[in-house]
Amino acid sequence: MLETEVRVTIELAAEHGLTAEEYARVLTILGREPNLTELGVFSVMWSEHCSYKSSRAHLRRLPTRGPQVVQGPGENAGVVDIGDGLVATFKLESHNHPSYVEPFQGAATGVGGILRDIFTMGARPIAVLDSLRFGPIAPEVGTDAATAARNRRLLDGVVRGIAFYGNCFGVPTVGGEVGFEAGYSGNPLVNVLALGIAKKEDLFFARASGEGNPVLYVGAKTGRDGIHGASLLASAEFNEASEEKRPNVQVGDPFLEKLLLEACLEAMQTGAIVAIQDMGAAGLTSSSCEMASRGGVGIDMNLDLVPQRESGMSAYDMLLSESQERMLLVAERGREDEVLAVFAKWGLDAVEIGRVTGDGLLRVRHRGQVVAEIPAQALADEAPVYQRSIGAPAPRDEARVDVSLAPAGADLTPNFLRVLASPAVASKRWIFEQYDYMVRTNTFEGPGAGDAAVLRVKPTRRALALAVDGNGRWARLDPRMGAKAAVAEAARNVACSGARPWAATNCLNFGNPEKPEVMWQFSEAIDGIAEACVALEIPITGGNVSFYNDTLGRSIDPTPVLGVLGVLEDAANALGMAFRAEGDIVILLDGLGENAATATPAGDAACFASSEYSKTIHGVVGGLPPAVDLAAEKRLIRLLEAAAREQAIASAHDVSDGGLAIALAECCTASEDFSVEVRIDATRPAEHVCFGERGARVVVSCDPGRVARLRALAAQYGVRAEEIGRVVRGAFRVACGEAIVVNAEIESVREAWGGALKKLIESETGGT
Amino acid sequence: MILPGGFSYGDYLRTGAIARFSPVMGAIERFARRGGLVLGICNGFQILCEAGLLPGALVRNTGLRFICRQVHVRVENVETPFTAAAEAGQVLRMPIAHAEGNYFCDADTLAELERNAQIVFRYVTAEGRITAVANPNGSLSNIAGICGRGRNVLGLMPHPERAAEEILGSADGAVVLRSMIASLARAGAVSA
Numbered sequence: 001m002l003e004t005e006v007r008v009t010i011e012l013a014a015e016h017g018l019t020a021e022e023y024a025r026v027l028t029i030l031g032r033e034p035n036l037t038e039l040g041v042f043s044v045m046w047s048e049h050c051s052y053k054s055s056r057a058h059l060r061r062l063p064t065r066g067p068q069v070v071q072g073p074g075e076n077a078g079v080v081d082i083g084d085g086l087v088a089t090f091k092l093e094s095h096n097h098p099s100y101v102e103p104f105q106g107a108a109t110g111v112g113g114i115l116r117d118i119f120t121m122g123a124r125p126i127a128v129l130d131s132l133r134f135g136p137i138a139p140e141v142g143t144d145a146a147t148a149a150r151n152r153r154l155l156d157g158v159v160r161g162i163a164f165y166g167n168c169f170g171v172p173t174v175g176g177e178v179g180f181e182a183g184y185s186g187n188p189l190v191n192v193l194a195l196g197i198a199k200k201e202d203l204f205f206a207r208a209s210g211e212g213n214p215v216l217y218v219g220a221k222t223g224r225d226g227i228h229g230a231s232l233l234a235s236a237e238f239n240e241a242s243e244e245k246r247p248n249v250q251v252g253d254p255f256l257e258k259l260l261l262e263a264c265l266e267a268m269q270t271g272a273i274v275a276i277q278d279m280g281a282a283g284l285t286s287s288s289c290e291m292a293s294r295g296g297v298g299i300d301m302n303l304d305l306v307p308q309r310e311s312g313m314s315a316y317d318m319l320l321s322e323s324q325e326r327m328l329l330v331a332e333r334g335r336e337d338e339v340l341a342v343f344a345k346w347g348l349d350a351v352e353i354g355r356v357t358g359d360g361l362l363r364v365r366h367r368g369q370v371v372a373e374i375p376a377q378a379l380a381d382e383a384p385v386y387q388r389s390i391g392a393p394a395p396r397d398e399a400r401v402d403v404s405l406a407p408a409g410a411d412l413t414p415n416f417l418r419v420l421a422s423p424a425v426a427s428k429r430w431i432f433e434q435y436d437y438m439v440r441t442n443t444f445e446g447p448g449a450g451d452a453a454v455l456r457v458k459p460t461r462r463a464l465a466l467a468v469d470g471n472g473r474w475a476r477l478d479p480r481m482g483a484k485a486a487v488a489e490a491a492r493n494v495a496c497s498g499a500r501p502w503a504a505t506n507c508l509n510f511g512n513p514e515k516p517e518v519m520w521q522f523s524e525a526i527d528g529i530a531e532a533c534v535a536l537e538i539p540i541t542g543g544n545v546s547f548y549n550d551t552l553g554r555s556i557d558p559t560p561v562l563g564v565l566g567v568l569e570d571a572a573n574a575l576g577m578a579f580r581a582e583g584d585i586v587i588l589l590d591g592l593g594e595n596a597a598t599a600t601p602a603g604d605a606a607c608f609a610s611s612e613y614s615k616t617i618h619g620v621v622g623g624l625p626p627a628v629d630l631a632a633e634k635r636l637i638r639l640l641e642a643a644a645r646e647q648a649i650a651s652a653h654d655v656s657d658g659g660l661a662i663a664l665a666e667c668c669t670a671s672e673d674f675s676v677e678v679r680i681d682a683t684r685p686a687e688h689v690c691f692g693e694r695g696a697r698v699v700v701s702c703d704p705g706r707v708a709r710l711r712a713l714a715a716q717y718g719v720r721a722e723e724i725g726r727v728v729r730g731a732f733r734v735a736c737g738e739a740i741v742v743n744a745e746i747e748s749v750r751e752a753w754g755g756a757l758k759k760l761i762e763s764e765t766g767g768t
Numbered sequence: 769m770i771l772p773g774g775f776s777y778g779d780y781l782r783t784g785a786i787a788r789f790s791p792v793m794g795a796i797e798r799f800a801r802r803g804g805l806v807l808g809i810c811n812g813f814q815i816l817c818e819a820g821l822l823p824g825a826l827v828r829n830t831g832l833r834f835i836c837r838q839v840h841v842r843v844e845n846v847e848t849p850f851t852a853a854a855e856a857g858q859v860l861r862m863p864i865a866h867a868e869g870n871y872f873c874d875a876d877t878l879a880e881l882e883r884n885a886q887i888v889f890r891y892v893t894a895e896g897r898i899t900a901v902a903n904p905n906g907s908l909s910n911i912a913g914i915c916g917r918g919r920n921v922l923g924l925m926p927h928p929e930r931a932a933e934e935i936l937g938s939a940d941g942a943v944v945l946r947s948m949i950a951s952l953a954r955a956g957a958v959s960a
């Protein structure tokens with residue numbers, strides 16, 4: 001054993017989050033006992049957050065290949081070819097646990113971390129999206145006033161944190177989603193997606209090589225913030241003592257990260273950098289052993305040389321610190337001065353702290369001693385891979401729930417307005433106006449403008465579209481179907497902007513993987529994602545798994561979140577959701593094609609209880625999610641791309657949360673002052689028709705002169721195109737056959753939808 | 769000279785507080801004294817106030833939050849090199865994106881600004897009326913932009929450069945840039 005003052009025992013290992021078996025494995029790898037520093041290093045690298053030990057066995061089932069994939073999972077971010085010699089790199093990541101403990105910094109550093117993952121690849125970040133979940137922000141059954149108030153504070157802190165980091169760094173936050181369910185009260189979810197662009201030849205990887213090459217530390221100084229952020233915060237459940245975890249939360253400086261971005265991109269241009277990786281979870285430890293392991297080499301470094309923000313830090317502190325805005329890179333021996341000069345120009349610390357060796361070991365020195373010596377591969381790649389037990393739950397009662405319906409011909413307007421004003425559905429303007437979504441002047445469609453964010457790619461004619469989607473409620477009721485639905489919805493959203501869905505990233509948010517039911521949910525979700533991605537030809541290029549989202553033994557709803565990237569050949573064809581002209585024809589496109597007319601009414605009833613309407617109006621969540629028909633989704637997606645290319649439609653918006661009536665309302669509220677009058681199916685119960693959430697449907701509007709072309713295209717793609725009404729001004733009307741079931745002045749629709757979130761968040765009592 | 773928007777020095781201490789000590793500011797001050805055109809946008813406006821090239825200060829929005837949205841401003845004075853190509857009273861749609869855009873000055877300064885026609889842009893409704901609802905950040909007298917006595921230095925919180933292409937939501941901001949180019953052309957500095 002190498003010398004430290006503390007004797008390592010199996011109990012100390014347990015305190016570090018290592019099981020007895022894992023500790024035994026450490027002993028075998030080292031051939032001796034580890035010292036405290038080495039124990040710390042193993043505990044972070046083998047934590048769930050860093051090693052993926054519970055998820056790896058299942059993640060292998062995800063489809064990761066395709067002709068457009070330049071780099072799949074395994075590097076800091078996935079990379080796809082987007083034409084014109086350019087590549088896009090993008091990834092979703094979670095920062096859930098830190099955001100519960102310290103919402104502002106937790107969310108801010110979540111943004112910082114994913115941005116670094118992008119620019120460490122040599123790409124300039126051009127957009128950020130976020131997918132958030134909180135508990136209810138107004139008291140309801142099961143959520144008292146104090147909990148609702150805390151949820152409002154979390155929402156407020158998280159949004160301010162994302163805004164603080166993204167705005168100052170100078171990347172537009174252009175979209176996202178937010179959901180509110182009781183299961184997230186103790187475990188908010190903060191998933192952040194970042195997208196970057198690079199020339200294909202400018203891509204960088206994190207594979208150390210070249211014995212004797214210098215290892216350089218660049219960026220912010222190292223302090224004690226965030227120690228054990230990965231192993232003890234992100235890889236464990238919350239309990240009453242969780243407040244004490246605040247020192248485990250990292251602290252961000254977006255301005256410094258902006259300097260770091262510019263310095264890194266400039267230094268990469270010198271040609272003197274061999275490999276580079278950001279210091280994220282487990283900072284100096286993970287960046288060094290991962291780069292070494294990927295390259296089949298070792299790294300020998302001296303912590304005395306690390307720029308330090310605090311005095312008296314031990315080797316343990318420095319190796320485990322998660323201080324932000326730092327990178328580790330390997331330069332070509334003899335050319336390191338070129339690299340150091342660039343960082344000096346940008347006012348950043350840059351120091352040679354070690355070198356690449358041929359012995360495959362991570363060797364760390366401090367104060368003249370070797371304080372850690374561990375095979376890099378063992379740390380980075382030989383964490384145990386667990387086949388945790390999987391146990392499907394007993395069939396639930398809620399699988400057989402029926403929602404009582406209003407009598408035929410009843411006025412559904414009050415219910416319609418209530419659903420519109422529910423936090424999940426209402427306008428998110430209160431949130432997105434805090435994000436600078438215009439910076440860099442490339443945002444064609446920002447938050448609220450369409451189903452996907454659309455950014456132009458100068459100097460080409462191209463644009464990229466991005467959407468993030470997940471539905472925890474549906475994934476709880478049926479994990480496989482809920483996951484399939486998330487993929488389908490994100491792809492459909494991208495298609496609604498006129499883009500072709502091209503590749504995907506995912507963030508899988510689940511509870512404690514040591515519970516067989518959670519592992520069953522995970523495995524089912526993986527299968528659902530795989531099935532959908534294969535059917536829709538969208539490879540997964542990378543992503544993130546966040547386990548242990550539990551508090552006091554209760555897990556969150558399984559929440560697989562999907563981010564889909566799309567490509568628009570001509571940015572001029574980008575579509576939004578807003579109606580554009582009075583008199584335009586409103587058409588409902590249905591991927592089920594002519595089968596749409598005979599789709600099972602029994603199916604509608606079985607899944608109505610899983611809808612937003614059922615939850616908001618009846619307080620009931622149960623049944624099953626609507627069945628996802630991937631072939632239907634694919635036909636619809638292809639049709640939308642074609643229709644956009646030919647400029648056959650004026651707007652497109654998919655039917656999702658809240659159903660058709662809500663989708664129609666959103667097409668109106670996104671416009672300056674248009675409204676709509678439609679007549680829809682009278683053969684089924686009005687509430688199913690107006691508020692049912694079956695997928696593979698999109699509401700489009702068309703100039704009357706282009707309807708014939710759209711009909712022809714729809715027939716060609718096997719999609720049903722049903723003319724349901726017109727864009728008007730004044731009244732918002734939905735008729736089922738002869739009965740007018742929703743009838744409101746457009747002003748009251750705008751008011752219900754527009755002001756709800758602000759009223760709820762900024763009130764003391766949450767609106768009761 | 770254009771001092772663009774951004775987060776110079778990370779807004780450490782106070783927006784623009786450190787930038788105003790940047791070595792280049794000396795050159796900008798001399799340039800302005802000689803009558804050179806200086807445009808400060810958003811953070812640029814904040815820096816000009818911190819440096820004393822424009823009176824007053826930009827403090828925190830009354831709503832205490834960052835706001836990114838399209839607003840309308842009215843051109844109050846067309847006798848500046850930044851607005852000569854616009855019509856008096858013209859309403860321009862331009863975006864704001866700031867957390868400290870609330871213009872403040874003392875009563876004497878305000879009186880002087882009004883006396884000398886130094887208020888160049890005010891927040892208004894789409895129809896051109898000055899109302900509280902049209903004011904996104906609580907600025908004194910709905911002030912969105914002002915110029916110095918010499919007319920050659922102007923600061924405004926909205927972003928004309930983000931409103932120079934229809935495809936991005938508005939091209940109204942281009943008139944500010946066109947006015948500057950025309951003014952420089954007349955002075956023989958550039959060919960228009």
